[in-house]
Amino acid sequence: MKNLIILCTGNSCRSQIADGYFKHFANDELKVYSAGIETHGVNPRAIKVMAEDGIDISANTSNNITEYLDVNFDYIITVCDHAQENCPYIPGSGERVHYNFPDPAKATGTEDQILDSFRSTQGMIKDFAKKFVEDRGL
Template identity: 60%
Template sequence: MKNVLVLCTGNSCRSQLAEGYLKHFAQTKAKIYSAGIEVHGVNPKAVLIMAEDRIDISGQTSNNINEYVDVPFDYVITVCDHEKESCPYFPTQAIKLHHNFPDPAKAIGTETEIMAEFKRTRDLVKVYMEDFVSKNLSE
């Protein structure tokens, strides 16, 4: 079984979306983790927008990258430029992938406009993670 880590700055939104979709698409093909260089808690709007797509991430937790230094990761996926630039040295032989997703937590406007940004990011993350699983975990 493969070990996959998704990294973001605060492990509150984009990495949580990615963790939810990776668990959904990979099923038993991989153990999925997410972490941040900071811990901000799981964003309630991320939970809501994933529930709209029938993915329950309400039980996921926000974790610090240091919690996983002893896990032998096969893949590490960074999902924001800030994390990629700010991440401390993380000892791993993992294949490192990066895709900068927009941060819906920084969206401004009406509640409808903000939720539209969460949905837009969710949909981008979904496509990327489904593609990642089909290309890297399909065995």
């Protein structure tokens, strides 16, 4: 089994959504971790939009990268520029992949507009995770 970590700034939205999809698509081929360079708690809107797609991330926790310094990662994925540029140390010598997904937590407007922003980012992350897993035969 290979280890994969998904990093973003606060481990609240993008990395949590990615965590759900990587676990869904890779089944038992990957041990999936998600973390941030800070911890902001799991965003309730991320939980909501993932539930709409049949994936439950409500038990996820917001974790700091320092919690995983002893894990050797085969895949290191950053999902925002801030995490890629500011994470002081990412354990492991594995394949590094970066994709700067829009931050839905910064969306403004009505609740429906904000949720649409979450769903848009969610769709991008879902496509990314599925392709990543398929391309590597996981």
